[in-house]
Amino acid sequence: MANLDHPIKKVMIICAKANIEDVYAALVMANGAVMEGIEAKVFFTFFGLDAITKKQMKKLHTATVGNPGMRMPGGLPFPSILGMLPGVEAGVSAMMKSQMEKLDIPPVDEFLELITAGGGEIYACKLAVEMFGLKKEDFCEHVKDIITIGQFYELAAGEGTQIIFT
Amino acid sequence: MAEKIFAGVSVTVTDEGYLTIPSQWTKEIAIEIAKEEGLTLTDKHFAVIEYLRERVLKGEALTIRSIGKSGVVDTKGFYELFPGAPLKKATKIAGVAKPVSCV
Secondary structure (H helix, E strand, C coil): CCCCCCCCEEEEEEECCCCHHHHHHHHHHHHHHHHHCCCEEECCCCCHHHHHHHCCCCCCCCCCCCCCCCCCCCCEEECHHHHCCCCHEEEEHHHHHHHHHCCCHHHHHHHHHHHHHHHCEEEHHHHHHHCCCHHHCCCCCCCCEEECHHHHHHHHHEEECCEECC | CCCEEEEEEEECCCCCCCCHHHHHHHHHHHHHHHHHHCCCCCHHHHHHHHHHHHHHHHHCCCCCHHHCCCCCCCCCHHHHHHHCCHHHHHHHHHHCCCCCCCC
């Protein structure tokens, strides 16, 4: 039996990248928290904003260049030069998404819906939003607010909070 | 493993209180487990519980996503019926094993 004297009560997750794996790490952790009855708030910043931007959220990719974990199906080496060819990154990303679908891991928009339905909250970083010239209406409906990192820390207040950066 | 008496019937449960033999489950037992979880069961709860039992007994893995799409309850409704940790609570009340799902 786990030690329940000091349970985690709240997780504050920060996602700064747009790769499928970084975004999904944040989403799985947030959803997993909500499922366990742990409060979860996710802060998307820099390229991570793609995950909550209507225009980009369905087009997330994994990097086929500069990704040492990249292998062919079956485990054969994946030549870097192949990753540079047009369409390869899109193909690999589509394959990853279909694998996830088989495990009942939803697409990003549906995942955000699951998290918010369970009481989780999604935020966009004000600084990054300004940097990329985005507006509130560019974001999906699940985004609760555009806030500063200071406000995010305020939301983190309380005993049993963990801040996680993916 | 331990023996526990619910509604006058002795059942075997795990350390966390999940029934180990789903066939020992009855509605009366569900009502008592729910009481321990601070819940009063309604018809809506039972609709979800029976749906979960049916799926687990068929050998299917439960995920919040698939329950939300079942037509029996939506995700928000599921969280409202079993506040806190819905999948864990609902399966406990449904007398089936604790799910190992990550989503």
